[in-house]
Amino acid sequence: LASFRPPVKGARDFWLAFVGRSLLIFSYYMILNYQLYILENYIGQGKEAAAATISVMSVITMIVGLIGSIGSGAISDWIGRRKLPVIVASILLAVGYFLPWIMKSASSMMLFAGFAGLGYAVYGAVDQALNVDVLPSKEEAGKDLRILNIATTLGQMVGPIVTSVLVIAGGYNLVFPTAIAFAIVACIFIQLIRSTK
Incomplete structure (x- = not known):
């Protein structure tokens, strides 16, 4: 039971990082997992055209x-900073979500792959270093990192569920601004962290 106990004492920054990470990944997977459906049902491509676009997007993302x-x-x-790259990542993600929302074309989805893919990569590169910086206890570092990793799974699972609810409620036009809002809120949570620059 002790190995599943989440940190409480001196864990303010830990939980800020947890929420920030969840929301940022949440926003990315809201769109990433729905790429095919967005291309077919929102952009208006056929199956073959959508498959070709996704192939190009995959190369861009890579x-x-x-x-x-x-x-x-x-x-x-x-530069010895973790939070500044997170700001850059959040801006790149928000731009990536914004373009398909206003342009509604296959090209805008390729731009999403470029901007959001770059933003996610920038965040991923500093994420683990930031997580180590916010650990409240060096003796329980492994356990606490495992809990932080739950944020990744949580974001990957819940994001697509929310997308499906939004699409049913009002279409894909609701998905993009919601993803932008989550990326901004995630950035705010991470900027509130005090134990790392």
């Missing part, structure tokens, strides 16, 4: 993911 992961991790270590 390229910007490599660049973002390698570059931002090194820059974060060099």
Whole structure:
């Protein structure tokens, strides 16, 4: 039972990081898991065209993911800051969500792949370092990191569920602004952390 006990004492920054991480991943998977449906039902592509667009998007995401992961991790270590890259990541994600919302084209989804893919990679590169910085107890670091990793699974699971509810309630036009709002709120939570710059 002790191995499942979440941290309480001196864990303010830990929980801010947990909520911030959940919401940021939540926002990304709201759209990522629905790419095919967005292309078919929102953009208006047929199955073959949508499949071709997703292939291009996958390549774009892979390229910007490599660049973002390698570059931002090194820059974060060099400047000694974790929260600044999170601001950059949140802005990139928000721009990626905004473009398909206003442009409604296959090109805008490719831009989503570029901006949001880069933002997610930038965040991922500094995320674990930030998580280590907010651990309340070095003796229970492994247990607490495991709890922080639940935020990833939570975001990946709940994001698509919320998307389906929003689509039923009012269509895809509700999904994009909601994802933007979650990315901004996530950034605010992470900026409230005091134990790391």
